[in-house]
Amino acid sequence: MNSLSTPGLVRDVRRFGTFDANACLNCGTCTIVCDLSNGSISFPRRTLRKALLGLKTSLQGSLEPWLCHDCGDCTIYCPRQAEPRQSMNTLRRYLAAQYDITGLTSKVLTSRVWGIGANVFVALLVFALALAYHLYYVELEVSDLLTMPTGMEHMFDLIEQFTIVVFAIPLLVMHANAYRMYRFNALQPAGPRIPFRHYLAEAKTIVVHMVSHKNIRKCVQAVHQKRWKKHWLLGLACTIKFVIVIFFLSWFQTDSIYPVYHPQRWLGYFVTIVLIVVPIDIIVGRIRKREEMHKISDPDDFVLPVMLLLVALSGIALHIFRYLEFALTAHFLYAVHLAVAVSLVIVELPFGKWSHVIYRPLALFFQAVKERAARETAVVPTHHAGNELATKEAQAA
Template identity: 40%
Template sequence: MAYRVEPGLYRDVAKFGGGDITACMNCGNCTAVCSQSQDAGGFPRRMIHLLQVGHSGKLAGSLEPWLCYYCGECSDTCPREANPAETMMAARRYLTGVYDWTGLGKKFYTSPAWEVGAIALVGLFIVCLFALFHGPVLTDHVELNTFAPVEWVEIGDWILGGILATLLLSNGWRMFHWVMGSRKAVDVPFSLYLRKLPAFFEHFATQKKWRECEGPNTRWLKHFLLVTGYVTMMVLVIVFLRWFQTDEIVPFYHPARLFGYYATAALLYVTVDFLVGRLKKRDAIHKYSEPTDWVFLVLLFLVALTGILVHVFRLAGLPLATYSTYVVHMAIVVPMLVVEVPFGKWGHMFYRPFAAYLAAVKQGAAEADAQRTKRAA
């Protein structure tokens, strides 16, 4: 495969954040201290080299940015203060824009006005929908499913889920094309893709490679809580909405309530912890923040907060407070999903385990090639 050299590539990636790669002298210290480099190769050193020489094609086809878990040790030990960890983060944002065929990912990552404007526009659209099509407003008692019929909300959930899945999977196909395009289709049999598929689900559920990084394991645990809290809430809302959004006061031990409380507690705890960490800037992972990082965390916090407030107001028998907070909640949830899942920060929840899966496929193909060569010899 031929690659086009773009001398200004590092400036393009710098628009997504990152360190000063012009300060890097390729000493290799970052690779030496990285616990992940033994599996993925010489990163982050190799990524910085690709940026310096302008290999945009190789960068687009690289899995290494997704296999970095941003422990920050490479930046802490860099003798030139080139901040390679933040460069890897910028490369992930850049690649999100490369995979996205709509071009919106790049817009949202490089322009806070575009991201905030899109969120506000979608949120306003949701408010207008409720203003025009809500059901009867009963004020003598709470009937949320009369104000917002669960059947209609459920249909909206499935339509939105289908759109998001289409966007994310189509972007994933583009990622696959970039990564595996250098190998002929015959080199990787379909059976190998099937055999390695469990790697995707394993890394999606556990992010186990993060535990190999230096630093306290609480980072892995907090990320695990964040992901499981978010996924739990998504499953409750999309799959079990009829049991989750109900006017019946179910017992505390009801599964819908218990899982909802877990998701809310996990999201509130982790988002507050991450926001405070970014304010105090004590850890390497929080020292540098782009506007997209703040927007994502604030949205996720507000989703959890407004969701639990709807529940509290409903239990307290406050009709108007319940209905109005529900509209605000939906006006935050939908924009967060529309903007952050296929185009923004939350896309890495798919891209990172997908990268681990493709890395396993490539390794399996390389091992098969080596065996064929050995037999031929």
Template identity: 40%
Template structure:
């Protein structure tokens, strides 16, 4: 079967931050030098080819872009300065937009107006909710402090209500992300219609998903240990924060000021440190542009870093102001924190850069499934 070329694909892909891919003349140095490219899952050269020619289906069903961890060796060794590493990065953005069925991901990646508009609308909704909705239910801003001299956060933003909101937002995001992962799964495993994977294989290889999510071992194959460490700190800090906020908010958002060594505080401090450390490495890296993976920043990369940094900073401020009894400062920080956090989670997790937290480990799992795939019986 011949594949019809879609030359317009090139123009679509350029919007996802693609470099000078036309310069590639297919010497194959990138694929040869890549520490992660392996038999059956070769990249990046062949993906560049599909992009150049406009072979949409083949590109959309490939798992390889997610198997690349962007060490930059390919870009360093490219004789044509075609920047294969950044091409793989751009493909990940493109694929993210393709897994998303709402079409919002594509809008966020390709239009600053859409992205900024979305953020502002949701930030405004959060602010309105705190200023008008919660007071309407009888919750109030009070400068009256607790016996310990701390701010009464739960009087203004009761954890029961916030947790309900957290849960519902998590549910929306999870539904979107899961549906996207199912689409990813269909595209990678089933769409070509030539092979099949047994249910037993699905079960047997499932541990890979957990292992890759927690340890991120593929990083160490190509990247220096420092980056693996900072990324791991960021990831673990974020995961801890996510769990305590969504599941254990009653325990985490207390009016009582607990002793310094109480797990509530130490866990919070660790998560904050992890996030700050990871963010610091990424932001400094993107400013200095020394690592190849940090040399080419798409708008979405910066937006993610800035929003996450602001979330962490406002979170720290809430804590400081609360234990020091600065009521109004606490409330303002809390509203700002939520006004940044909510649109960030809504945009980043299902539609943009942060979705890689799911796509990355799932890709390794799907790769393993593909390795065990057997030819499908013909329907004769």
């Protein structure tokens, strides 16, 4: 075995899900049918070869798994049933774990006990904090806690600080992980250093892709065209929800009833409808498994849509009971809503499947930077002739 090959890499990758690429005969059909693969970036065949050849460093610096949008065309046309779509999905999970400095992503994505247990633990922690707040800060008796309606606004000062902490945790982790992704990608041993000005020049790529979901729209088949609209709507609804919670929390942390034309009402309704309709559509698709893109190999893939749905349902139940002036019920529902939402933000966003919201745009950004550098120097940045790694990379290519 070549010293630059990592023995057991495929075994390590398989801890994260299905990886049947050793059935692959390297024909390239999958790359030809993929709408997102092109002259400057080629996948999935080449990416799968990196794993099969044990090229760990090269695989860690790969952007391709994040550029794949999981449509499944490659799997449909693969003559060997090597399931390249599922393998790319597994590689995304493997890469997310490689970037994560805390090691929690690896645990959450490889163990069901950890994946579900971490969410349950955070939810219970939120309940415990809510209980401690009411008993020791508000100084309610236990009997009053279960019978006395206290409204929402008494929590406002502390809940603002709590919200800052809740969002600061994933923000810090994801910044550290994004930096590791940059290091893996930009400091490939065989690649030349890319000048910083190219990163500045392409910074807009992150925003453009986050706003427009431009890459997924390149999947041209009708079924995928419908999919990007749902994906875009879900992204928009989650963004609005985050902006409201971070900057306009007082709209919701209130006992006042707003008129229907107030943004608290119509933005809240829009977000709730999208967070109910799209996750249900995803869950039903994954249960029916009619299209290739809905065939999942891991039941954990239900966790994110189910949690998004629970956030919306608990939010709408809270809203209804508040308007019906069932203050005590609304108070308890608020704790449930908070518990699910906080788990989503603290566990699923930095360590779970939801982390793709940052890695996908970053991958497109790094790819755009590489292409810009390559255009300027007329050198393909990831390949460098004359060393051992280049030889192995050439085999993968």
